[in-house]
Amino acid sequence: MTNPCALPSLAYPPSEEDLALLPKLEKRILRRVGETIKTYNLIEDGDKILVGLSGGKDSWALLEVLTSLQKRAPVKFQVHGITVDPGFPNFDPDPISEVCEQRGIPHHVLGAPIDALIRRRPEETPCIICSRLRRGVLYSYAKQHGFTKIALGHHLDDLLETLLLNLFFGGKLATMPVRLTSDDGANTVIRPLATCEEDDLRRFAWLKGYPIIPCGCPLCGCSIAESRRKQTKVLIEQLKGSIPQIKSSMLKAMGNVKGSHLLDLKLGAHASVGFDEAMEHL
Ligand code: SF4
Known part of the structure; x- marks a missing residue:
């Protein structure tokens, strides 16, 4: 089954002309990630970071960026890769382990019976089972092995889509947090690529020569x-035709919330004093 959301594939190998674009692209991505890390205090001295590696373009870009920052950042931190094997028949984590081995990055593969559970519980929503199991496996591994952060490869397009999904279907104004500590305080999830565009990351992973591993999920x-x-x-892509700056404007809006101009009393929307009284006389 093909994925209708998939971006058009880029031809291998990249041409000389394509490769000439890499330094500028890399600089842009590193600058954005650096600013995000600084603004949201995502990485601290001594951190032991577990990077979620699905083998998709975003996770490779995240690994590349974090290992690159490791060499130049003023703080010291460790990077390990982790892949959750959901048990889908067509998913093979071996190429991910091979790349990590070549680059000297410790890599762990954790099995999670996602495929089996989805088949066993057809009455439940598969994506909910999937994300719950993945999160559970990642959180407990990180906790057991002393990892201070779990880094995920969600990017700006993911954040914008989530914002609209919550608005259109969920009745709330929210997106994916850039930094989130679990309720029990044991795990902190960070999203260093939160301000990077998906298309940039896809090109980056391609130009760096990472293999894209199919997730194998039939759904x-x-x-x-x-x-x-x-x-x-x-929708965002269509609007981009007439509003070229739409993504940067939406990004800016997420960091510029006027609580008093919304309807949420918790954010400072105030009921007028004496309004109840006035209503009684209407
Ligand atoms: S589409 Fe498949 S891999 Fe993606 S969340 Fe749903 S079950 Fe999991």
Whole structure:
């Protein structure tokens, strides 16, 4: 089954002309990630970071960026890769382990019975089972092995799509947090690519020569959650035709919330004093 959300594939190997664009692209991505890390205090001295590696373009870009920053950042931190093997018949984590070995990055593969559970519980929403199990496996591994942060490869497009999904279907104004500590305080999830555009990351992973590993999920792009996400992606792309700065404007808006101009009393929307009294006389 093909994924209708998939971006058009880039031809291998990249041409000389394509490769000439890499330094500028790399600089842009590193600058954005550096600013995000600084603004949200994502990495601290002595951190032991577990990087979620699915073998997709975003996770490779994240690994490349963090290992590059490791060499130049004023703080010292460790980077390990982790791959959750969901048990889908067509998913093979071996190429991910090989790349990590070549680059001297410790890599761990954790099995999670996602495929089996989805088949066993057809009455439940598969993507909910999937994300719950993945999160559970990652959180407990990080906790057991003393990792201070779990880094995930979600990027700006993911954040914008989530914002619209929550607005259109969830009745709330929220996106994916850039930094989030779990309720029990044991895990902190960070998203260093939060301000990087998906297309930049895809080109970056391609120009760096990372292999893109299919996730193997037969539902990819077909579940209700996935098709709604696709709808928002298409909407943003369509609007971009007439509003070229749409993504940067939405990014700016997420960091510039006027609570008093919304309807949430918790954010400072105030009821007028004496309004109840006035209403009684209407
Ligand atoms: S579509 Fe994605 S989230 Fe849903 S079950 Fe498949 S891999 Fe998991």
